Amino acid sequence: MTTLLTPARDNFSRRLKDLRISVTDRCNFRCAYCMPREIFGASHQFLDRKALLTFEEIARVSSLFIQCGVEKIRLTGGEPLLRRDIHVLVEMLAKLKGIKDLTLTTNGSVLTPERARLLKHAGLHRITVSLDALDDPTFKAMNDVGFPVARVLDAIENAAAAKLTPVKVNVVIKRGVNEHAVLPMARHFKGTGHIVRFIEYMDVGNTNGWRLDDVVSAAEIMRLINAELPIEPASANYKGEVAKRWRYRDGSGEIGIISSVTQPFCANCTRARLSAKGQLYTCLFAAVSHDLRRLLRSEASDEYILGTLQSVWNRRDDRYSEVRTSRTVNLPKVEMSYIGG
Numbered sequence: 001m002t003t004l005l006t007p008a009r010d011n012f013s014r015r016l017k018d019l020r021i022s023v024t025d026r027c028n029f030r031c032a033y034c035m036p037r038e039i040f041g042a043s044h045q046f047l048d049r050k051a052l053l054t055f056e057e058i059a060r061v062s063s064l065f066i067q068c069g070v071e072k073i074r075l076t077g078g079e080p081l082l083r084r085d086i087h088v089l090v091e092m093l094a095k096l097k098g099i100k101d102l103t104l105t106t107n108g109s110v111l112t113p114e115r116a117r118l119l120k121h122a123g124l125h126r127i128t129v130s131l132d133a134l135d136d137p138t139f140k141a142m143n144d145v146g147f148p149v150a151r152v153l154d155a156i157e158n159a160a161a162a163k164l165t166p167v168k169v170n171v172v173i174k175r176g177v178n179e180h181a182v183l184p185m186a187r188h189f190k191g192t193g194h195i196v197r198f199i200e201y202m203d204v205g206n207t208n209g210w211r212l213d214d215v216v217s218a219a220e221i222m223r224l225i226n227a228e229l230p231i232e233p234a235s236a237n238y239k240g241e242v243a244k245r246w247r248y249r250d251g252s253g254e255i256g257i258i259s260s261v262t263q264p265f266c267a268n269c270t271r272a273r274l275s276a277k278g279q280l281y282t283c284l285f286a287a288v289s290h291d292l293r294r295l296l297r298s299e300a301s302d303e304y305i306l307g308t309l310q311s312v313w314n315r316r317d318d319r320y321s322e323v324r325t326s327r328t329v330n331l332p333k334v335e336m337s338y339i340g341g
């Protein structure tokens, strides 16, 4: 049963509305900005299967999060489609009362037409596919496993054919690596109904060697696009929307730009993150977490876990992107593949 308690509010009065669940720390890509090969190489110890939350544990804790106010759930990773039978989890989550948006972010590598249909049938609402360039040399170098562009484009079409729409396409822009991809990506998807979201390269974790100089700012991305394909600001779909929306002046669709570094949006951040092994993080850049797996595997009642979720959220005062300095960049932080984007 899902009855909504008083929605949880944190120290800055921000509600808890979104939950991002990492279902695996594994990935078949080695994007340098996320899982650099030097760190995530052959000898890297990924989590043991038994360490991962089971589907039943994820569904139980999700229903408790919903009682605290969560309306949107995103499945992510690592690569979420590498988790076997993920559609079974989707089916369990889709049945929870109170879910308004159930989505998944994937690199698209194993999103076949059948898989897309299975996910839709299970109750997934939408999908986001990541793709960092349209030319093979750049994209293959960025995923660092030689994965071709064409297969990700196929995945995007498979998602659209299964009506997991609108399909969003995430592009992380890193200076000197793929800023030349901004315009080709915009041109390619303009008028298709798919929404490209350009993301500023972030200092998540401690392994990607992030430098401020590598960030191509949202303003620069906007100017690059606007010079050839005129755009104008569009109003947010809801308070706290991560991407700033821009629409093409000729009416042929929209793009999003996520400016986490140059124009932080912590003031409206309503997101909690659950790691693959069941730790609750209240910020993408957090170092400390709360171990929910221990509670889920103990005799703890739903009421007790609910109380824990409420009190963790009530104590929250995260606003990392607003206080980012050259010093904070080197503080210990969780890696993105554990908690998802």
Ligand code: SAM
Residues within 6 Å of the ligand: 027, 033, 034, 076, 077, 078, 079, 080, 105, 106, 107, 128, 129, 130, 170, 171, 172, 199, 200, 201, 202, 203, 204, 208, 336, 337, 340, 341
């Ligand atoms: N493997 C899936 C994928 O790539 O879509 C899901 C997990 S991935 C961590 C989620 C999103 O985070 C992707 O769109 C990815 O591009 C983005 N991401 C990863 N590292 C990032 C970074 N350092 N800065 C900005 N975005 C990043």
Ligand code: SF4
Residues within 6 Å of the ligand: 027, 028, 029, 030, 031, 034, 035, 077, 078, 079, 107, 130, 337
């Ligand atoms: Fe894998 Fe996604 Fe991270 Fe790339 S961004 S390494 S695809 S988890």
Ligand code: SF4
Residues within 6 Å of the ligand: 264, 265, 266, 267, 269, 270, 271, 282, 283, 284, 285, 318, 319, 320, 321, 322
């Ligand atoms: Fe939210 Fe933390 Fe990102 Fe700020 S830095 S928007 S608090 S996840």
